[in-house]
Amino acid sequence: MLHEGGKAGGSRLPRSTVAEPVDGDTQTFPFAVTAHPIARTACIGCGYWGKKVARNLAALNALHAVADTSPAALADTSNEYAVPGHTFQQVLDDPDCDAVAIASPASLHGDHVRRALSAGKHVFVEKPLALQVFEGRSLVKLARDRGRILMVGHVLRYHPIVIALVEAARSGRLGSIKHVYSRRFGLGKIRTEEDVIWSFAPHDISIILALLGETPTYVSGEATSILNPGIADIANIHLGFPSGVTARISVSWLNPTKEQRTVIIGSKAHAVFDDTQPWEKKLQIYDHRIDLSDAAPSISRADPVSPTVVQAEPLREELSHFLNCVATGRQPVTDGVEALGVLNVLEQAAKSVRAKAGH
Numbered sequence: 001m002l003h004e005g006g007k008a009g010g011s012r013l014p015r016s017t018v019a020e021p022v023d024g025d026t027q028t029f030p031f032a033v034t035a036h037p038i039a040r041t042a043c044i045g046c047g048y049w050g051k052k053v054a055r056n057l058a059a060l061n062a063l064h065a066v067a068d069t070s071p072a073a074l075a076d077t078s079n080e081y082a083v084p085g086h087t088f089q090q091v092l093d094d095p096d097c098d099a100v101a102i103a104s105p106a107s108l109h110g111d112h113v114r115r116a117l118s119a120g121k122h123v124f125v126e127k128p129l130a131l132q133v134f135e136g137r138s139l140v141k142l143a144r145d146r147g148r149i150l151m152v153g154h155v156l157r158y159h160p161i162v163i164a165l166v167e168a169a170r171s172g173r174l175g176s177i178k179h180v181y182s183r184r185f186g187l188g189k190i191r192t193e194e195d196v197i198w199s200f201a202p203h204d205i206s207i208i209l210a211l212l213g214e215t216p217t218y219v220s221g222e223a224t225s226i227l228n229p230g231i232a233d234i235a236n237i238h239l240g241f242p243s244g245v246t247a248r249i250s251v252s253w254l255n256p257t258k259e260q261r262t263v264i265i266g267s268k269a270h271a272v273f274d275d276t277q278p279w280e281k282k283l284q285i286y287d288h289r290i291d292l293s294d295a296a297p298s299i300s301r302a303d304p305v306s307p308t309v310v311q312a313e314p315l316r317e318e319l320s321h322f323l324n325c326v327a328t329g330r331q332p333v334t335d336g337v338e339a340l341g342v343l344n345v346l347e348q349a350a351k352s353v354r355a356k357a358g359h
């Protein structure tokens with residue numbers, strides 16, 4: 001239950017500023033302020049990403065408590081934001097806690113989400129929702145049965161530039177989409193519980209499914225394990241869609257340089273989203289023209305155009321959206337059902353990788 005003027009961080013804070021999407025205005029700041037009570041939210045897991053989640057929840061006046069099994073991580077975050085440091089069970093037993101934001105290791109997500117929903121909490125969980133589709137399905141059903149919001153952290157869907165890109169694709173600005181490719185490379189955090197497909201690719205899959213609005217009929221994956229046997233460090237996923245559109249995702253956490261780029265090949269224009277560029281150059285649309293009337297196709301090149309998009313921190317936007325959904329009962333953009341679509345692709349890609357490796 002939500003209460004006006006409830007506790008956050010042990011002191012009473014005004015709870016009337018949850019952000020809300022502005023319909024039909026995706027080119028500008030996507031979320032505006034409205035009046036709703038703010039869910040008192042506990043951050044579960046205060047590691048690399050959980051600290052960022054806690055920082056943003058605190059900035060949104062929503063951070064109620066933190067939990068972590070590491071005493072050092074717990075003390076750090078609890079002290080930094082002056083909120084109680086709890087165990088996960090204490091959070092679940094706390095009647096003043098409305099919601100949890102789970103940033104624990106991926107292998108624990110399924111269990112943490114189930115326990116939180118069963119305790120009546122609204123749930124934001126970092127990607128992936130779970131490590132198996134059947135488990136994801138049971139979580140979606142549980143959230144529905146309990147009447148609780150379940151949102152998954154596909155953070156790039158709240159990136160103002162990605163919102164503009166999806167809008168450009170859906171509005172026909174790019175013509176009919178023929179192919180999409182996405183590359184996410186870096187010398188990133190190397191994990192041992194999940195591979196680079198499960199760690200990096202949920203973002204790309206979520207964007208591609210949003211761009212195309214279709215479910216792939218073909219998913220194939222191939223992967224290379226270099227550091228730990230059986231844990232992919234480098235992988236490619238190929239997707240085929242009913243409309244004939246194809247997509248390719250390449251991910252690696254063993255790359256000397258950072259690359260975060262999505263390219264859309266449309267019949268009218270090509271779009272490049274490069275998240276390593278300065279804000280004003282992150283999205284570039286090329287109105288190249290390809291004339292096929294002669295035997296040899298001719299190309300007229302155009303200079304790129306960068307639409308104006310108001311800058312905002314994607315994680316802040318994402319958590320604002322979660323709080324808004326809890327306050328209003330709206331389904332999140334990346335709800336459990338959206339996450340099941342992503343999970344399906346991850347699972348099929350993983351199966352394909354295993355089959356090629358002879359497992």
Ligand SMILES: NC(=O)c1ccc[n+]([C@@H]2O[C@H](COP(=O)([O-])OP(=O)(O)OC[C@H]3O[C@@H](n4cnc5c(N)ncnc54)[C@H](O)[C@@H]3O)[C@@H](O)[C@H]2O)c1
Pocket residue numbers: 044045046047048049050067068069070073088103104105106108126127128153155189199
């Ligand atoms: N959206 C993104 O771009 C993004 C980026 C990085 C990580 N993530 C996600 O965030 C999650 C955490 O990743 P990370 O890089 O912060 O990992 P991490 O290992 O740095 O942090 C995980 C934290 O969870 C704690 N923990 C472990 N078991 C726990 C339990 N039972 N209860 C409470 N806390 C527990 C650990 O002590 C640790 O502090 C993962 O799901 C990952 O996929 C998302």
